[in-house]
Amino acid sequence: MAADMRLPIIRTPVSLLDSAFERKDLVVPGDVITSDTGFMRGHGTYVDEDKLTASVAGEVQRVDKLICVRPLKTRFNGEVGDVVVGRITEVQQKRWKVETNSRLDSVLLLSSVNLPGGELRRRSAEDELTMREYLQEGDLISAEVQSVYSDGALSLHTRSLKYGKLGQGVLLQLSPSLIKRQKTHFHNLPCGASIILGNNGFVWLYPTPEIQEEEAGGFYTSLEPVGLADREVISRLRNCLLALAAHKVLLFDTSVLYCYESSVQHQVKDILKPEVMEEIVMLTQQKLLEQEG
Amino acid sequence: MATVQVSEAEKVYILHGIRDDLRVDGRGCEDYRHMEIETDVVSNTDGSAKITLGHTAVLVGVKAEIGKPRPLVPNEGYLEFFVDCSANATPEFEGRGGEELGTELSNTLYKVFNNKHSVDLKSLSISAGEHCWVLYVDVLLLQCDGNLYDAISIAIKAALFNTKIPRVHISSDDEGGKEIELSDDPYDCMRLDVENVPCIVTLCKVGHRHVVDATLQEKACSVASLIISVTHKGTVTCTRKVGGGSLDPESIYEMTEAGKRVGKALHAPLMKLLQQEESLGTKRQKVGFLG
Numbered sequence: 001m002a003a004d005m006r007l008p009i010i011r012t013p014v015s016l017l018d019s020a021f022e023r024k025d026l027v028v029p030g031d032v033i034t035s036d037t038g039f040m041r042g043h044g045t046y047v048d049e050d051k052l053t054a055s056v057a058g059e060v061q062r063v064d065k066l067i068c069v070r071p072l073k074t075r076f077n078g079e080v081g082d083v084v085v086g087r088i089t090e091v092q093q094k095r096w097k098v099e100t101n102s103r104l105d106s107v108l109l110l111s112s113v114n115l116p117g118g119e120l121r122r123r124s125a126e127d128e129l130t131m132r133e134y135l136q137e138g139d140l141i142s143a144e145v146q147s148v149y150s151d152g153a154l155s156l157h158t159r160s161l162k163y164g165k166l167g168q169g170v171l172l173q174l175s176p177s178l179i180k181r182q183k184t185h186f187h188n189l190p191c192g193a194s195i196i197l198g199n200n201g202f203v204w205l206y207p208t209p210e211i212q213e214e215e216a217g218g219f220y221t222s223l224e225p226v227g228l229a230d231r232e233v234i235s236r237l238r239n240c241l242l243a244l245a246a247h248k249v250l251l252f253d254t255s256v257l258y259c260y261e262s263s264v265q266h267q268v269k270d271i272l273k274p275e276v277m278e279e280i281v282m283l284t285q286q287k288l289l290e291q292e293g
Numbered sequence: 294m295a296t297v298q299v300s301e302a303e304k305v306y307i308l309h310g311i312r313d314d315l316r317v318d319g320r321g322c323e324d325y326r327h328m329e330i331e332t333d334v335v336s337n338t339d340g341s342a343k344i345t346l347g348h349t350a351v352l353v354g355v356k357a358e359i360g361k362p363r364p365l366v367p368n369e370g371y372l373e374f375f376v377d378c379s380a381n382a383t384p385e386f387e388g389r390g391g392e393e394l395g396t397e398l399s400n401t402l403y404k405v406f407n408n409k410h411s412v413d414l415k416s417l418s419i420s421a422g423e424h425c426w427v428l429y430v431d432v433l434l435l436q437c438d439g440n441l442y443d444a445i446s447i448a449i450k451a452a453l454f455n456t457k458i459p460r461v462h463i464s465s466d467d468e469g470g471k472e473i474e475l476s477d478d479p480y481d482c483m484r485l486d487v488e489n490v491p492c493i494v495t496l497c498k499v500g501h502r503h504v505v506d507a508t509l510q511e512k513a514c515s516v517a518s519l520i521i522s523v524t525h526k527g528t529v530t531c532t533r534k535v536g537g538g539s540l541d542p543e544s545i546y547e548m549t550e551a552g553k554r555v556g557k558a559l560h561a562p563l564m565k566l567l568q569q570e571e572s573l574g575t576k577r578q579k580v581g582f583l584g
Contacts, residue, residue, distance in 0.1 A: 089298075
């Protein structure tokens with residue numbers, strides 16, 4: 001119960017791989033990438049006295065003659081097919097505005113959602129008036145990016161049974177560059193909880209549903225109390241994810257699982273202490289290296 | 294206070310968790326988040342402290358100036374509080390957005406310290422009725438992640454502990470008036486006794502239970518909070534209720550008892566940490582704003 005107070009110490013993120021100084025492809029704003037004028041400049045670069053210079057901090061990517069710099073810390077730039085977790089900010093006529101950590105709010109059209117009951121019918125005026133019954137301001141949804149508008153705003157859809165309104169659980173807001181692109185972003189972890197790793201950096205942790213509902217269409221949320229054991233697993237996963245994010249480790253189902261296993265001997269609330277975070281992340285990185293090699 | 298939007302289902306999850314004494318980050322209902330405190334971070338103040346409580350960061354600077362004592366209490370000095378909610382913390386505080394919250398926080402601080410035992414104001418007097426030390430306590434909010442009152446009060450206690458007020462000599466000059474001379478030696482200074490400075494504990498009522506050190510999500514689920522300032526002996530110097538919801542008298546009593554218990558337990562580790570930091574002296578590795 002006693003408050004944990006201590007003096008601050010300068011801490012650096014834990015890394016078992018080469019330190020940032022040795023990598024040649026990391027640049028900071030102002031770094032000259034090349035003096036060769038034969039290259040086309042892409043995003044994140046500009047030409048300064050015939051020299052191609054970086055304007056953002058990130059890694060240099062070269063595709064034939066095109067050079068661009070992909071920033072490490074950025075808003076979410078969605079592409080078609082990305083899975084996102086978002087929060088409804090506005091209910092407008094025939095569409096919802098969703099916050100997805102991008103430069104502009106994403107759009108979820110009424111015609112892009114599955115109506116409860118799974119019926120396939122034309123949206124009527126009545127549907128428009130009862131939009132708020134389906135999704136209100138503040139609700140969380142999981143969706144997929146259908147298309148990208150010319151101004152960069154994303155158009156989402158939930159036209160699959162695995163997408164829809166999210167029920168009870170915990171949301172974490174992390175940086176989009178930490179989420180690894182995989183075949184599937186929905187995982188039922190063996191430790192007893194489920195996770196959705198949204199490409200936009202929003203991670204949703206929730207208790208694994210016992211029966212997979214086929215006909216619900218994703219709008220019914222259960223408000224039954226979640227058991228203590230499940231809660232503990234979810235809290236532990238949450239703290240592990242925060243620890244991994246603080247040390248800039250790529251997040252995917254295996255890394256999250258290894259981190260969970262490494263943290264078992266500590267109490268859930270101790271995981272957020274800096275020295276425990278370092279220890280857990282070190283063990284996770286070791287396990288990941290062993291698995292690769 | 295900065296607000297976050299929470300969905301109905303998330304609120305239910307948080308509510309049931311608190312009912313079972315297991316919050317979202319694994320803490321119990323009366324546990325604080327990880328705290329880091331450092332003093333003497335701002336060089337041109339007489340005393341300063343920076344505290345990080347979870348993601349909440351508060352910076353306090355204390356400046357001592359010579360001024361005229363208040364007419365009703367001529368042989369005492371006084372403290373002036375000013376809280377600045379900077380736009381650094383959240384975009385809501387941009388421009389004059391943070392003024393309302395800032396005045397609310399300063400007014401509460403005045404109430405908390407409006408007690409003759411908190412700080413020995415007589416030691417701040419130089420010559421009765423004419424000169425006294427006025428301590429300007431400036432609080433700057435750098436990051437806001439819930440629980441501002443607690444962080445501010447702990448930072449103020451640390452900053453007051455760190456405050457070094459120069460010693461003065463009063464001599465009478467040729468025309469019979471008083472002349473004040475500051476001592477030349479920079480180490481010849483007076484320290485304040487902060488034993489009795491109270492710490493504020495905020496208790497948020499969520500469902501049927503109360504939590505200490507609520508995060509922004511937990512705050513969004515609570516309708517009313519109780520702010521209690523407690524000294525190291527367990528004496529309550531000020532109580533305030535904030536929030537639009539109502540509190541049952543029974544729950545107010547329960548929350549006050551819990552607040553006294555938690556508040557009392559804050560002082561001992563804090564004083565120990567401050568004395569440990571002081572004893573390190575010049576060997577201490579200064580982190581400041583880099584860490």
